[in-house]
Amino acid sequence: MYGATTLKPMSPKLAKVAELARKDPQLRLRALAHVIDEAALAHAFHRLRKDAAVGVDGITKERYDENAAENIRSLHERMKTQRYRHQPIRRVYIPKANGKKRPLGISCIEDKIVQSALTEVLTAIYEPVFMDCSYGFRPGRNAHEAIAALYTAASSGGAAWVLEADIEAFFDSIQRDLLMDMLRERIDDDSLLRIVGKCLHVGVIDGDEYSDPDSGTAQGSVLSPMLGNVYLHHVLDEWFKREVQPRLHGKATLVRYADDFAISFANREDAERVLQVLPRRFERYGLRLNPDKTRLVPFRRPRGGTGSDDPGTFTFLGFTWFWARGKKGQWGIRVVTREGRMRSAIAAISEWCRRYRHHPVREQHIGLKRRLQGHFNYFAVDGNSERVWTLRYRATRLWHKWLTRRSQRSRMTWTRFQVLLEAMPLPKPRMKNLLWSKAT
Numbered sequence: 256m257y258g259a260t261t262l263k264p265m266s267p268k269l270a271k272v273a274e275l276a277r278k279d280p281q282l283r284l285r286a287l288a289h290v291i292d293e294a295a296l297a298h299a300f301h302r303l304r305k306d307a308a309v310g311v312d313g314i315t316k317e318r319y320d321e322n323a324a325e326n327i328r329s330l331h332e333r334m335k336t337q338r339y340r341h342q343p344i345r346r347v348y349i350p351k352a353n354g355k356k357r358p359l360g361i362s363c364i365e366d367k368i369v370q371s372a373l374t375e376v377l378t379a380i381y382e383p384v385f386m387d388c389s390y391g392f393r394p395g396r397n398a399h400e401a402i403a404a405l406y407t408a409a410s411s412g413g414a415a416w417v418l419e420a421d422i423e424a425f426f427d428s429i430q431r432d433l434l435m436d437m438l439r440e441r442i443d444d445d446s447l448l449r450i451v452g453k454c455l456h457v458g459v460i461d462g463d464e465y466s467d468p469d470s471g472t473a474q475g476s477v478l479s480p481m482l483g484n485v486y487l488h489h490v491l492d493e494w495f496k497r498e499v500q501p502r503l504h505g506k507a508t509l510v511r512y513a514d515d516f517a518i519s520f521a522n523r524e525d526a527e528r529v530l531q532v533l534p535r536r537f538e539r540y541g542l543r544l545n546p547d548k549t550r551l552v553p554f555r556r557p558r559g560g561t562g563s564d565d566p567g568t569f570t571f572l573g574f575t576w577f578w579a580r581g582k583k584g585q586w587g588i589r590v591v592t593r594e595g596r597m598r599s600a601i602a603a604i605s606e607w608c609r610r611y612r613h614h615p616v617r618e619q620h621i622g623l624k625r626r627l628q629g630h631f632n633y634f635a636v637d638g639n640s641e642r643v644w645t646l647r648y649r650a651t652r653l654w655h656k657w658l659t660r661r662s663q664r665s666r667m668t669w670t671r672f673q674v675l676l677e678a679m680p681l682p683k684p685r686m687k688n689l690l691w692s693k694a695t
Contacts, residue, residue: 265379266290266294266295266298268289268290268292268295269290269295269375269376269379272284272287272290272376272379272380273379273380273382273383276379276380276381276382276383276384277383280383280384283439283440283441283442283443284380284441284442284443284444285443285444286444287376287380287442287444287446287447288334288444288446288447288450290376291331291334291369291372291373291376291447291450292331293327293328293331295372295375296327296330296331296368296369296372297323297324297327298372299367299368299369299371299372299375300316300319300320300323300327300364300368302371303316303364303367303368303371304316305317307364307367308347308361309345309361309363309364310342310344310345310361310362310363310364310366310367311342311343311344311345311363311460312342312363312364314363314364314365315364316364319364319365326365327368330365330368330369334369334450337446337449339369339450339453340453341362341366341369341453341454341456341457342362342363342365342366342457343457343458343459343460343465344360344361344362344366344457344458344459344460344473344475344476345360345361345460346358346359346360346361346459346460346461347359347361350599357474358474359473359474359475360459360473360474360475360476361475362473362475362476362477366454367477369450369454370454370476370477370478371477371478373447373450373451373454373478373481374477374478374480374481376447377481377482377485378393378394378481380441380442381441381481381484381485381488382394384441384488385484385488385492386488386492386493386496388404388492388495388496388508388509388510388511389484389487389488389492389511389512390404390510390511390512391480391484391511391512391513391515392480392481392483392484392513393484398512398572398573398633399633399636401510401511401512401572402571402572402574402590402636404508404510405508405510405517405519405571405576406588406590408506408508408510408519409519409554409576409588410587410588412521412556413505413506413507413508413519413520413521414508414519414520414521414554414555415520415521415522415523415553415554415555416519416520416521416522416523416526416551416552416553416554416555417517417518417519417520417551417552417554417569417576418517418518418519418520418526418529418530418533418549418550418551418552419517419548419549419550419551419552419569419570419571420516420517420518420533420544420548420549421515421544421545421548421549422514422537422542422543422544422545423542423543423544423545424471425483425514425542426471426472426473426474426479426483426514427468427470427471427474428470428471428541428542428543429470429471429472429482429483429486429541430470430540430541431452431455431456431469431470431471431472433486433540433541434455434472434482434485434486435448435451435452435455437485437486437488437489438451438485451478451482454472454476454478455472455482457473459473470541480513483513483514484513486540487511487513487514487516490536490537490540490542491509491511491516491536492509492511494536495509495518496509499529499532503520503522503525503528503529504522504524504525505520505521505522505525506520506521506522507519507520507521507522507525507526507529510571512572515571515572517569517571519554526551527551530549530551550569552566552567552568552569553565553566553567554566554567554569554576554578556578556586557578557586566578570593573592573593573596573633573634574590574591574592574593574634574639575590575591575592575593575594576588576589576590577589579638589638589639590636590638590639591638591639591641591642592634592639592642592643592646597642597645597646600630600646601646601649601650601653603626604623604626604627604646604649604650604653605653605657607622607623607626608623608653608654608656608657608658609657612657612658612660612661613661616658616675616679617679619654619658620679620681623650623654623681624681624682627646627647627650627681627682628682630643630646631643631682631684631685634646634684635684635685635686635687636686636687637686637687637688639686640684640686643684643686644684647681647682647683647684650681651676651681654681655667655669655672658672
């Protein structure tokens, strides 16, 4: 049941919508806009991070909170009378592991409130119909579960071949008219759809330049992950289950986390057929698979020796997957941090230590601990101990390196640094028996 997986209480209005959606997956839901009342907007506001990035209006959450009740009342009134307008988003760029930069759209605080409230309503509507193969940005689901699902398929012999796929610029390529048509299949409320449309059709301010794109939904938007899930639910998930799987000769498993997905096949011919039709399917919806990053990988359990039947490697959700012998000589699937992700993590820690080297050491310690622990929480899984411990070692060395450059008068010797580490130790990774426990 949906209510059991939200992990947070619903308002009575939203709980009623969720119950209707659960009882009849074919029902077109009406009278939804009233669910976004002042209480829902206030709840959405308080969910925002205190340090939420500011949009083009420069208003912080703290400043908005100075008169929050009146601000939210005004926002609700404008939404009811159709006078609400989404302000342009501010575009920023963050570095990627390959040296390129990923564009992110930063909305104003008020627009984030609206997007968050919309996301809650859409979650109540769509959670009962989203499929088990989808794991990204859903209540009670996470990337580790997606990894475990693919591991289960591969270790049980159902992944002689794996289709590793990459969608080029997914969020920028979403066709808004097609997305709205998809939403209308489930939603019969023009008022709610009008608000969604206002969150889609927004201008972009990039430095001194203004643009008004006619496709896509901004990465970084609170609402974008939900809209992306709706889009790929129609484009990929439903299509694969209803049209593709019944035509296959062997077992096939789709695992999707947001726009990152992999498909395992027991039969090579099935894999080749899907690889042939998948690009055409995506093109119908304005999407394009990256030909350099989309490929079929042989992944059958090794039979011993070397030769053309040896399995390959592929990447999925930040990990490289391959077969390897265990301590007792048995073959098993291993996942380790992808090389590019490892390099970017080390580079990010080095840059952080450089930038904050003149800050108080205790403050540096807290920040470095937080970054390392965040990495360990995701990557510290069975079989990956060497790389997470390597990251900890490199982080330790980098911290010492930049502390020695704080001052030319008093250098941080390695002996002094060891004393510092005893007082302010860096976290150690705790390896999780995650994949195997979930797969069995």
